[in-house]
Amino acid sequence: MSVIDLSKQVALGIDIGGTNTKFGLVNHRGQILAKGSIPTDQYGTPEEFIDALHKEIQPLIDEHGVDKMMEGIGVGAPNANYYRGTIEQAPNLPWKGVIQFADLMTEKFGQPCKMTNDANAAALGEMMYGAARGMKDFIMITLGTGVGSGIVSSGHLIYGHDGFAGELGHTIVKPGGRKHWSTGSEGSLESYASATGIAITAKKMRAEFPDSMLNQYPEDTINSKTVHECALKGDPVAIEVFRYTGQKLGEALANFVMFSSPEAILLFGGVIKAGDFILKPAKLHMERNLLPIFRNKVRLVFSELDEADAAILGASALVWEK
Amino acid sequence: MSVIDLSKQVALGIDIGGTNTKFGLVNHRGQILAKGSIPTDQYGTPEEFIDALHKEIQPLIDEHGVDKMMEGIGVGAPNANYYRGTIEQAPNLPWKGVIQFADLMTEKFGQPCKMTNDANAAALGEMMYGAARGMKDFIMITLGTGVGSGIVSSGHLIYGHDGFAGELGHTIVKPGGRKHWSTGSEGSLESYASATGIAITAKKMRAEFPDSMLNQYPEDTINSKTVHECALKGDPVAIEVFRYTGQKLGEALANFVMFSSPEAILLFGGVIKAGDFILKPAKLHMERNLLPIFRNKVRLVFSELDEADAAILGASALVWEK
Structure with missing residues (x-):
């Protein structure tokens, strides 16, 4: 070279x-x-x-x-x-x-x-090399084992007074909801929309529905990948796992939009491999929770960078x- | 002059x-x-x-x-x-x-x-003349007939890509909760923490508790001022109206803090006349919903400007x- x-x-x-x-x-x-x-x-x-x-x-x-x-x-x-x-x-x-x-x-x-x-x-x-080139106001949400975030406003990352701003994975989307395995908080976005959260949702739902394809897998292989396999084969319980995840994500995104009014929200990480199974309900529940002045303006975009x-x-x- | x-x-x-x-x-x-x-x-x-x-x-x-x-x-x-x-x-x-x-x-x-x-x-x-002089990262919450907000990050207001950022009164604090009289959204901060929301809470609660002092007032005089009068006289239902309001406010504030990590949140407007009846539960529920790295760092401050x-x-x- x-x-x-x-x-x-x-x-x-x-x-x-x-x-x-x-x-x-x-x-x-x-x-x-x-x-x-x-x-x-x-x-x-x-x-x-x-x-x-x-x-x-x-x-x-x-x-x-x-x-x-x-x-x-x-x-x-x-x-x-x-x-x-x-x-x-x-x-x-x-x-x-x-x-x-x-x-x-x-x-x-x-x-x-x-x-x-x-x-x-x-x-x-993303701002320098990826899907957010040219954007000055956007929010990055990383959906992996955990849920992370970076918020760009007027071309600059928001760091806050102490440098710790942007912990959107730990915002509460359902007060009194699911207890987080590590922080102990109840109903945080991460407890639903992370890969870990999806596995928890899937295990709960398959126990409720013995006919679900998800029950053909051993307990320790239930994760967003296997749920995706079942969803692709049309298993309604697997589809519901992602729909529910997307709803919680979308409700959270609506709150984020009313905070900083970004032109786009970028999604990144293993969880987004589920594609429209999560994206469509996320979009729906984001829009329905927005004030009219924010509706149909914010793009939900997948990262363009190689993972x-x-x-x-x-x-x-x-x-x-x- | x-x-x-x-x-x-x-x-x-x-x-x-x-x-x-x-x-x-x-x-x-x-x-x-x-x-x-x-x-x-x-x-x-x-x-x-x-x-x-x-x-x-x-x-x-x-x-x-x-x-x-x-x-x-x-x-x-x-x-x-x-x-x-x-x-x-x-x-x-x-x-x-x-x-x-x-x-x-x-x-x-x-x-x-x-x-x-x-x-x-x-x-x-507030940043120019009031309680936020010298601050570069703070959030202003106005608690009046409605709930408004202004978010300052690194010394600048966050306007967002379209100029409409900072509608924190319309963020959802309780999904599927109280329907907002004007926007129709369910469970927004404004539907609980505005003067209008407090009156709704008070009317509901006094109906549940016939012994409450609040029942001595005609329906159309039930507002945050009369609830305050009853709270000062020790009426437990009136105190509970503010405690509940403070809880919803505090839960919302925790989410705001994890977004932009401000050094202070400034409160302004008629509702804050209720003072500690709202402030103490707001502080409590804000802290309990924060990640440990944010705890005991964010001041809740009343406006210093003449209303x-x-x-x-x-x-x-x-x-x-x-």
Whole structure:
């Protein structure tokens, strides 16, 4: 791969997940020049983890000769704080307390480092390289194991006074509803619309309907993928699982729209593979809960970024953000 | 009143309500140099209304000699659009359709004119002259006949892609709940936490509890003021009316906090006269619905602006907004 073919500036994007950490060198067009990953959970301290990252990444930088074109490092991580460059009390990471992660990165790599949570990074990635190019007001909802969000208003991410804004997965859509397995809150969006939530709904519903195709699967294989298989074969209970999920999602989206009036809501993550089974009821229940001035104006759009690369692209977009 | 005593710059603030329109000349410190009002509903066209406004206001401008120090006009009005300078389909105003109000004002007064809805104007007023001075992230909630809101993020009002953001009174706090008398939506915050909503709750509850003091009042006098009287006398049903209202408000506030993570929520309007009867349960239910990272960080604050002048001050603050 020749240096001459590349855009001049390069950013290092790093996505830290509970199990694995992915990284890539990304140019201004969103092309990934090189990428790799290391396990997150095998390093007892952040320093050891950063040493290991550096050992993997420095050869890539050398190989691609991008040393002098590096603009900086962007990191997406759970509970990352944009203002302080910290990771704070992240329940799914091995390092506890408040970690001055950006400073440690800068020390090791000699580059400025910006951080935010993974869903905010995803929103920036869509704005820079994906379905939100040219948009100034949109909301990104990531529907995976959990439900995350990034909110862009007038071209800027909303960080809030403390850097923790945009936890829409934890807003309550049904007061007194389903208890969340981790936070303990009752009736949050995440407890219904995440992959975890869908599995819970499916297990409940198949118990109610012994004729459902869902009962042909062992308990531990019930997830949004198997529900999708059954829905595609026409199983009405599987279809109802997604319809119910879509309704809860749509009711939540209506509230979000009346907050920041975005031109679009972008959906991303494994759950959206269910497509129209979720999207159609989500759209219906969003519209019916909106004031008339907001109706038929907000597009529900799927992410355009490749799922495998989206997290790296999103993290790298932090570097270009003004 | 001598011109020399005043700050140099003056803004004209105008608040258009369904019945009356208030206006005032306001200096940079939030001092009202002169004010007045005209009825809103006695002019068949916006042009006639603006003629009448001009006839009232020009003498004030002349009298105070502020002609050359006028920086512009700010207008707060229902369904006003910040981007387009329009009033659009306002249900409580006599002029229908989409009115190019800012242009008409500029034509008549020879001054630039900015517009927004009344709750957004109130938020700007608090940021410029009131309890939100120095804050960059806060949410203003107006609890009057209806429930309005203005959301400030990083020092700027959130207008959304179309200028209509911040309709938090119409977010749903109880799916399938109380039907709203005007929008028809079910379970919106306004249907519980507005003065109108409180009266509905009080009438329901007094019917359930014949011993309640609230039954000593004629039906058409049941409102947040009479409920407050009974609560002060210790009537448990009246206290429960406010507790229930505060719970619904608090649940909604928790969702708002997880959206934009403000440092404070400002409350304004007639309903807050109930004080701790509403504030304490609101605080309790806000905190219990928040993720731990947001708890005990968000202040619930009452407006510092005089209720009679707040709307004029808020509208005038539009002029200073950068």
